[in-house]
């Protein structure tokens with residue numbers, strides 16, 4: 001990924017490799033779509049990305065990278081306003097956009113006959129996405145989130161079951177783990193939903209995460225990645241140590257993951273001036 005980018009202090013980087021070398025001490029490269037579905041190609045599902053060997057010399061800075069991010073989120077109120085960085089007002093339009101994107105995909109992939117569907121909500125925060133959206137479509141939703149006070153709030157927000165038509169849907173498992181350390185149970189999920197959290201992972205951990213997460217998908221399962229995007233290159237936010245990547249950057253990363261993109265939808269309504 002050779003596009004330039006900058007950080008929130010105004011520092012410019014000539015490439016993502018330069019930025020990652022500065023931030024975590026490795027060339028952790030491998031590169032805003034609002035929502036994309038990427039599916040594992042059977043041929044590449046078991047492929048390794050070959051980046052693991054770079055881990056050894058970046059460990060200290062990598063730990064710092066992650067601990068700064070976690071400290072930031074630990075200081076944030078466990079509320080919709082908190083997890084949306086003060087933009088709680090986008091919740092409704094976000095949910096509507098996600099619904100419009102997912103509904104036809106579920107029908108196309110799983111048909112209209114009733115079937116027991118299971119989803120994973122990655123970087124779930126307080127369970128906003130699960131509560132307002134995923135539980136309308138999935139019988140079971142598991143949540144994975146590294147910040148314990150968010151996950152506790154999620155547990156409270158999601159106690160009990162939700163009646164959806166004749167079905168009973170529930171939040172099933174709560175995992176207090178960051179994505180870079182998470183490996184899902186094999187073949188459990190129809191959909192792995194990743195929203196507004198993948199920017200916390202450097203490129204090599206991004207690729208490793210998707211490669212591990214593939215095993216969590218059922219044969220017809222797929223990922224949905226919903227993220228803000230940079231117009232070009234990337235923007236590093238030094239406050240919470242997250243990277244906003246461009247559409248081209250994401251596409252390059254998906255290629256490294258051995259994933260192909262089934263659909264993309266840009267949700268202009270989420271644009272904040």
Ligand SMILES: C[S@@+](CC[C@H](N)C(=O)[O-])C[C@H]1O[C@@H](n2cnc3c(N)ncnc32)[C@H](O)[C@@H]1O
Nearest residue numbers: 073083123124125128147178179195196197200
């Ligand atoms: C902008 S919030 C979005 C929360 C939720 N996805 C939503 O849309 O309401 C970002 C979330 O990513 C979580 N997070 C931070 N670092 C993470 C990591 N390494 N792995 C997974 N989640 C992380 C934060 O704790 C926070 O809950």
